[in-house]
Amino acid sequence: MQKSIVRFDVTRNDHNFRVPWDKRAQSVSKLGAVIDGNEVLTTAQGLANHTLVRLQKGGRGRWFNGEVKWVDFQANLAVVGVSDEIFWSDLTPIQFAEADELRDDLQVVRWRAGNIERRAAEFSRFTVADANFNQAPRIELKASSEIEGAGRGELMVSGAKVVGLVASKSGSTCSVIPAPFITAALKLRADGNYRGLGYFDFIWQPASNPATTEFFELNGPARGVLVIKTSTRPGAKSPLNLHDIILEVDGFPIDIQGDYLDPDYGHVIMEYLACRNKWAGDIVKLKVWRDGKTQQIDYTLPKADFTENLVTDRPEGAEPTYLIAGGLVFVPLSAEYLSSWGKDWQRNAPFRLVFYNNQKPEKAQRSLVVLSLVLPDFYNIGYQERNAQNLVLDKANGLRIDTLKSLANALKSPEDGFHVFEFKKGSALQKIILDAEKLDAANQRIAKRYRIAQFQKLQ
Amino acid sequence: MRIIFTTLLFASLASLASAADMGRSVVQVLLYSQTPVWDAPWRSNPVAASSGSGFVIDGERVMTNAHVVSWAKQIVLRRFQDPRPWQAQVEHISHECDLAVLKVTEPGFFDGLDPLPIGELPKVRSTVVTCGYPSGGEQISYTSGVVSRIELQNYVHIGNKAFLSVQTDAAINPGNSGGPVFQDDKVAGVAFMGIPGLENTGFFIPPAVINHFLEDISDGRNDGFPKAGIRIVSLQNPAFRRYLGLDPTGDGARIDSLSDYAQKAGLLKKDDVVLEVNGSRVGSDGTILLDGNRVYCTAVLQSAQKGQQLKMKLWRERKEIEVAVPMDIHLEDANTGNLYDSLPRYFVYAGLVFTPLTLDYVKTFGRNWRGVANLEMVYELYYQRNEKPEKVRPEPIVLAATMAHPVNADLRLVNRAMIDEINGRRIESLEDVIAAFKDNPKDQHMIKFASGTVECLDKAGGDSANAQILSTYGIPSDRRL
Numbered sequence: 001m002q003k004s005i006v007r008f009d010v011t012r013n014d015h016n017f018r019v020p021w022d023k024r025a026q027s028v029s030k031l032g033a034v035i036d037g038n039e040v041l042t043t044a045q046g047l048a049n050h051t052l053v054r055l056q057k058g059g060r061g062r063w064f065n066g067e068v069k070w071v072d073f074q075a076n077l078a079v080v081g082v083s084d085e086i087f088w089s090d091l092t093p094i095q096f097a098e099a100d101e102l103r104d105d106l107q108v109v110r111w112r113a114g115n116i117e118r119r120a121a122e123f124s125r126f127t128v129a130d131a132n133f134n135q136a137p138r139i140e141l142k143a144s145s146e147i148e149g150a151g152r153g154e155l156m157v158s159g160a161k162v163v164g165l166v167a168s169k170s171g172s173t174c175s176v177i178p179a180p181f182i183t184a185a186l187k188l189r190a191d192g193n194y195r196g197l198g199y200f201d202f203i204w205q206p207a208s209n210p211a212t213t214e215f216f217e218l219n220g221p222a223r224g225v226l227v228i229k230t231s232t233r234p235g236a237k238s239p240l241n242l243h244d245i246i247l248e249v250d251g252f253p254i255d256i257q258g259d260y261l262d263p264d265y266g267h268v269i270m271e272y273l274a275c276r277n278k279w280a281g282d283i284v285k286l287k288v289w290r291d292g293k294t295q296q297i298d299y300t301l302p303k304a305d306f307t308e309n310l311v312t313d314r315p316e317g318a319e320p321t322y323l324i325a326g327g328l329v330f331v332p333l334s335a336e337y338l339s340s341w342g343k344d345w346q347r348n349a350p351f352r353l354v355f356y357n358n359q360k361p362e363k364a365q366r367s368l369v370v371l372s373l374v375l376p377d378f379y380n381i382g383y384q385e386r387n388a389q390n391l392v393l394d395k396a397n398g399l400r401i402d403t404l405k406s407l408a409n410a411l412k413s414p415e416d417g418f419h420v421f422e423f424k425k426g427s428a429l430q431k432i433i434l435d436a437e438k439l440d441a442a443n444q445r446i447a448k449r450y451r452i453a454q455f456q457k458l459q
Numbered sequence: 460m461r462i463i464f465t466t467l468l469f470a471s472l473a474s475l476a477s478a479a480d481m482g483r484s485v486v487q488v489l490l491y492s493q494t495p496v497w498d499a500p501w502r503s504n505p506v507a508a509s510s511g512s513g514f515v516i517d518g519e520r521v522m523t524n525a526h527v528v529s530w531a532k533q534i535v536l537r538r539f540q541d542p543r544p545w546q547a548q549v550e551h552i553s554h555e556c557d558l559a560v561l562k563v564t565e566p567g568f569f570d571g572l573d574p575l576p577i578g579e580l581p582k583v584r585s586t587v588v589t590c591g592y593p594s595g596g597e598q599i600s601y602t603s604g605v606v607s608r609i610e611l612q613n614y615v616h617i618g619n620k621a622f623l624s625v626q627t628d629a630a631i632n633p634g635n636s637g638g639p640v641f642q643d644d645k646v647a648g649v650a651f652m653g654i655p656g657l658e659n660t661g662f663f664i665p666p667a668v669i670n671h672f673l674e675d676i677s678d679g680r681n682d683g684f685p686k687a688g689i690r691i692v693s694l695q696n697p698a699f700r701r702y703l704g705l706d707p708t709g710d711g712a713r714i715d716s717l718s719d720y721a722q723k724a725g726l727l728k729k730d731d732v733v734l735e736v737n738g739s740r741v742g743s744d745g746t747i748l749l750d751g752n753r754v755y756c757t758a759v760l761q762s763a764q765k766g767q768q769l770k771m772k773l774w775r776e777r778k779e780i781e782v783a784v785p786m787d788i789h790l791e792d793a794n795t796g797n798l799y800d801s802l803p804r805y806f807v808y809a810g811l812v813f814t815p816l817t818l819d820y821v822k823t824f825g826r827n828w829r830g831v832a833n834l835e836m837v838y839e840l841y842y843q844r845n846e847k848p849e850k851v852r853p854e855p856i857v858l859a860a861t862m863a864h865p866v867n868a869d870l871r872l873v874n875r876a877m878i879d880e881i882n883g884r885r886i887e888s889l890e891d892v893i894a895a896f897k898d899n900p901k902d903q904h905m906i907k908f909a910s911g912t913v914e915c916l917d918k919a920g921g922d923s924a925n926a927q928i929l930s931t932y933g934i935p936s937d938r939r940l
Contacts, residue, residue: 203911209869211915215903228911243913347830355838382696418702426845430715432732435698 001109002058002116004034004094005155007081008042008333009063011052013085013319017340018372020320020331021452025051030152031110032080033094034263035186040066040080042153043167045074048317049282055082057091059111063426072305074136074197074315075185076177096179097161099264106443108147108166108174110154121174126168126265128272129175134313134335136197137271140167141176144183145280150174180264184277198301200271200338202240203229208256217292218245224289225258225270234308234361239297241290248287274301310361310368311335323404324455325419326434328443329382330407333368333392334365350390352426363400369393371432375450379442380434387428404458411439476642482599484515484572484639487537488561492530493515498823498859500803500814502932506532512591512638513561514646517574519667520560521547521784522669523637524651525554526616528561529799534725536563537592538572539599545732551647551676555683556798557616557651558664558672559637559832577673578645580665580750581625582608583842588660589650591638604629604659609752614660615652618818619796620684622747622760626661631661637877667762675764677794682765685786689714691733691756693744700743703732704777710734711774712745712756719848720789726782728775736760740863760786764771793830795840806938809921810862810928811870811906813892816840816855816877835909854888858906862932877909889940896921 006313007029014026018199032042032055040055046055052065064087071078082088086347106121122144130136141164143156151169155162156176166175188194204225211221228237232408247253252260259267262276264310278284280303288295288410306313313335323330331337333356341349358367371391376384395403396410397420411419447455463529488511496502511527513536521536528534532548545644547569552559563569570737580589588603605626612624613877631650640648640663648663652883675682692715694700697707702801704713711732721727734740736759746753763769763786794817805814824831839855878886881895882905896904901914929937 025925055893107637205912207915208871211869211903212905212913213919214917215901215905215915226913228913351829351837352833352842354843355834358834379698380696382693382699385693387692418698419563421703424846425716431699433696433702435701438698 001094001160003090003111004113005115006032006034006247006306007056007059007111007115008032008066008153009054009056010046013047013049013051015183015336017320017331017334017336019101020025020322020329020457021454028115030150032092032095033155033165033437036078036093037190038081038088038184039069040082041165041182042078042080043165044071044076044078044168044316045152047071047078048073055080055087057087059116060114069387070189071317072185072196074332075181076138077185079186079189083235085235093154095106095161097370098365098419099157099178099180100165100248101158101161102141102178102180106145106163107157108145108150108154109157110147110150117147117181118146119147121147124173126178126268128269132306134306134309136199137275138197138338139178139181139265139268139272139275141178143174143176144172145169146172147173147174154351176288177385181275187276190280195280195282197304198274198278198282200231200274200299201231201236201302202227202238203232204246204258206257207245208275208354213245214242216245216289220290221385222256223247224254227288232360233302234310234366236302239299240286240288244291246270247285247294248285250276250278280304283356295388306335308361308366309335309357310359310366311357312367315456319457321457321459322372323407324375324446324452324459325407325411326372326439327377327380327446328402328421328432328434329373329375330369331372331391332404333370334379335339337370337372352392353390362374364400367402369401369407374401375446377442377449379438379446383429383432391423391427391429393421396420396423400409404456407457408458413426466501471871473493477641481531481573481639481641481644482590482601482712483539484575484588485539485592486509486513486515486521488521488527488637489535489544490511490528491533492850493532494530495802496823497803497814497817498631498821499812500805500859500935500939508522510592510594510634511636512593512634512650513591513919514567514639515572515574516560516577516673519563519569519574520550521563522649523559524616524649525552525557525559525563525799526554526651527637527898529554529616531586534537534561534704538568538914540608547662548901552680553672553673553675553681553683553801554797555614555620555735556622556664556672557614558649558669560673562675575646577640577666577868578642578647580609580667581642582751583608583649585642587627587629587647587663588641589631589635589638589663589843591635591650592633593630593632595632595634599871600635600753602630602663607660609665609749609754609756611755611850616667619792620823621757621762622668622753623665623754627663628659629660629661631636631663633933635661658836667758670803671762682750683788683790684720685763686768686789687727687760687769687784687786688724688789689727690765691741694732695743703774704730705774708743708760710740710742712741712743716845718789718791720791721865724785726784727771730775732774734769734774734779737762737770743789746865766926791844801938804939805859806889806892806924806940807934808892808896808937809904809916809924810867810932811916812859812860812862813878814859814891815854815889816857820857820859831875833876833910839877839909852887855885856889857890858908862934863926864924864931866924866928867916870914870916872896872908872914878906879911880907881905889938893938 010028014411028046032040066080098415103123120389121143129138154166164178175191190358224247230240286297316409400412418433513521513523536545547561550562607626611621633851635650639646694713711734714731768783821828882899
C-alpha cells in the first residue's frame with residue numbers, strides 16, 4: 001500500500017462571503033491514492049479555490065507540483081495529475097474492492113511522520129449522507145475506528161484492496177466513499193461520459209399512517225411514500241402529481257418508511273436510488289398510486305445543480321461576487337452567504353434570509369440581492385444603523401433587481417441625480433437614496449480607506 | 460462650601476421627610492396567581508405567591524403594576540404598619556403599559572390614607588425617592604437616586620411595545636414593582652422593572668403614561684393606546700433629504716412603511732416627512748424635545764386617546780401640509796406580545812389539541828424557541844402581516860399536542876405544527892377547525908400542515924373516541940372558545 005498512497009499539501013483561498021473581497025490563504029494537508037493512468041484520486045474537499053497543489057510519495061522527501069484534472073464536489077471526488085515523470089517511478093495503482101468485499105477486515109491507512117500507519121476499523125452500516133445544504137444523495141460506508149484526526153482522504157482497505165476514501169470522521173465513526181461508487185464514476189469519466197450526480201427533486205413523507213393510505217384509497221398492504229411537493233426546482237415540470245404514492249422505484253418496492261432493500265447495501269433510504277448506477281439525465285422508473293390505480297412513470301433525474309434556486313447555490317470554488325455602491329455592500333443571496341453563519345446557519349443567520357431558502361423564485365425575480373453591510377462614510381450617513389443590514393433589494397432606480405449585473409446596470413440610469421434603492425416589503429428599512437453625482441468619488445474614497453482593491457466583482 | 464453642603468443636606472432631608480409622610484399611603488400587594496399551560500390549555504400551573512407595592516390615588520383606588528396582579532386568584536393589601544389583611548379586586552388593568560387600578564370594598568381601608576397626587580416628569584439628574592416593600596425584609600423601604608435618563612423602552616410585561624420610561628440609579632428590586640417614585644411631594648412615576656445584568660438601573664413609568672391610563676379608564680373602560688400604523692425612521696442622509704426637496708441638515712423624519720390599515724386609510728403615505736406632531740418639532744433622527752429630553756416621537760403619538768385626532772405637519776411632494784390623523788386601537792399584533800388574564804382558547808378532537816399560535820404558545824418550546832419552532836410558524840407570527848397582509852390568518856392555529864389513543868397512534872406529526880387546511884378548508888381560526896371536522900362528508904379527516912405534511916384520521920373512530928380521550932386525560936371540556 002505504501003507504493004500507492006501519497007500525501008497532498010494544498011494551498012487555497014478561503015473566502016469570507018460576508019467580507020467578499022477578503023481572501024485568506026489556507027493550507028490543507030490530505031491523502032490520495034494512485035490509480036491507473038498515472039493519476040491520483042482524492043476527495044474533492046479542500047480543493048475549492050486551490051492555488052497550489054503539491055504531492056509527496058513514500059511519506060517523506062521531495063514534493064512535486066500537481067494539477068487538478070477533474071473534480072466533482074457533489075460526488076466529493078477529484079483526480080490529480082503530476083507531469084514530472086520521476087514522481088511515477090515505483091508507484092503502483094491501487095485495486096478497488098467489489099461491492100461484496102466492503103465489510104470485512106477493514107483498516108485505515110495513511111502516512112504519518114514518514115511511516116505508514118494502519119489502524120483497525122469495524123464495519124457498521126451503509127447510509128445515505130445527510131445534506132447540510134442542497135446536495136445529491138451520497139451513499140456512505142460507516143465504520144468505527146480509533147484513528148485520530150482522520151477524514152482527509154485516508155484509504156479504507158480490506159486486505160490488498162481499497163474499500164474507499166475516508167471523507168470525514170465524527171466521534172469514532174468514519175464516513176467512507178465506497179469503492180463501487182468511485183469506480184463507476186471513474187469509468188464514466190474515462191469514457192468521457194460523466195454527467196454528474198442526479199437527485200430526486202420531489203419531497204415525500206412516509207405513508208405509515210393507515211388512515212392516510214385509506215384516504216388516498218390505496219388498497220392492499222401498507223407500502224410506499226406520499227409525495228407532498230412535486231418539485232423543489234424552479235420552473236420544473238414534474239411527472240409526479242401532488243399526493244401520488246410512490247410504490248416502487250426501478251423495481252425496488254418502497255416500504256412505509258421510505259426505505260428499500262438494496263442487494264449490496266441492505267435497507268437504505270430510497271433517495272439513493274437516484275444514484276444507484278444512475279447519473280443525471282438517466283431515467284428512473286417509478287410505480288405510483290394515483291387516482292385509485294397504479295401507474296408507471298418515467299422520471300428523468302435532474303442534475304444536482306442548484307444555481308437556479310432562489311437562494312443560489314453556485315458550484316463550489318466560485319469566488320464570491322459583490323458590488324459596493326457608496327459603501328453599501330451588495331451580495332447575491334446565496335447558499336455560501338447563509339453558510340457564512342456557520343454550521344448552524346438555519347438558526348444563526350437572519351430569519352428572513354433563511355426563510356427565502358424555502359421559497360421558489362418568481363418570474364420577475366429569479367434570484368435576490370442583499371445589502372449585506374455598510375462601510376461607514378459620511379456619504380452613507382443615516383444608513384449605518386443595524387436596521388440597514390441584510391435587507392433584500394426589490395428595485396434600484398425603478399428596475400427590478402435579481403442579480404448584481406442587473407444592479408450594476410440599474411446604477412447606470414439614476415433618477416434625477418439620485419440612486420433609489422427599494423427593499424422588499426416588510427424590510428426594517430425600505431428605501432435608501434444616494435447622491436448619483438458623488439457616487440464615483442465616494443467609491444474611490446471608500447475603496448481606499450477600507451483597502452478594497454476592487455469595488456465590484458460581478459462574476 | 461460648608462453652607463452649600465448644609466443646605467443640600469437640609470434639602471435632601473426635607474425630601475426624605477416628606478417621602479416618609481407619603482409612605483403611609485404606600486401599600487404592600489400580596490398576590491396568589493395561577494397561569495395557564497399554553498400547550499395543554501385546559502391545565503394550569505401551580506398556584507404561585509408573589510408580592511409587590513402599590514399606592515393610594517384619588518377616588519379611593521390603589522395603583523400598582525399590571526404584572527403585580529396578573530392572573531390573580533387572590534389579591535391582599537397591607538397598609539403601613541397595620542397587621543390586618545385587606546382583600547382587593549382589579550378594577551382596570553392595562554397590560555400594555557403595565558399599570559392597574561385596584562378597589563377595596565371593605566369599608567375603612569382608605570381611612571387615614573391620603574391619595575397621592577401625580578406630579579410632573581422629573582428632570583434628568585434630579586433626585587427621586589422610591590418607596591415600597593421590596594424583598595429582603597418586611598417593612599416599608601426607601602431608596603433614593605438620580606434620574607439617569609429618559610427615553611422609550613420596551614415594556615417587558617407586554618413584550619412587544621415601547622413606551623416612555625425613566626431610568627434611575629435608585630435601587631429598584633423585586634417587590635418594589637408598583638410602588639411610587641417620589642419627587643418633592645408628588646408621584647413622579649411607578650417603579651416597574653430592571654434590566655438583568657445592568658447594575659444600578661431601575662425603570663419607572665412616567666406621569667404621561669400614568670395619566671394616559673387614568674384618563675383612558677375614566678369612562679369605565681380601558682381602551683388602550685391607539686396607533687397611527689406608521690414606521691418613522693431617521694432622515695439624515697443629505698442625498699435623501701435633497702431627493703425629497705428638504706434642507707440637508709434640517710428637521711423631519713421619514714415614514715418608511717405603513718401598516719395595512721394605515722395604507723388603506725390613505726391619509727399618510729410612504730416618504731411623507733413628519734415635521735411636527737401635536738406641535739412638537741420632529742428632528743431628523745425621529746426625536747422630539749420633551750421637557751428638555753430628546754425622546755422618540757412615538758411618545759407623542761402615544762399621548763392620544765382612542766378616537767382622538769393627532770395633528771401632524773408633513774412634508775409631501777415638496778410642500779408642507781397638515782393632516783389630522785385619527786388614532787384608533789389596533790390589536791392585530793396581540794399574538795406577538797404576552798397575553799394575560801384570559802385563558803387560552805383550544806379545541807380537542809380525537810386527542811388532537813388545537814390552539815392559537817401565540818408568543819405564549821411558542822415560549823413553551825423553551826427560551827431558545829426561535830431555534831425550535833418551525834420556519835412557517837415564525838414567518839406567520841412575525842413576517843406574514845408585514846409582507847403579505849392579504850394572506851394573514853386572523854387566528855393561525857397549531858396542533859399543540861396529541862393525547863395518545865389507538866385512534867391517533869399512527870400519526871407521525873403530533874405536536875408543534877402549524878395547520879394549513881383541514882378537510883380542504885383553510886384554517887384561519889379555531890372556529891374553522893371545529894367546522895372543518897364537523898362538515899366532513901368523507902370517511903377520513905385530512906389535516907394538511909403548513910409544511911405540506913399530511914396526516915389523516917379515521918372519522919368514525921375519532922368521533923367515538925372523543926369522549927373517552929377527554930376523560931382519560933382529565934380534559935374537562937373539548938373546547939374553550
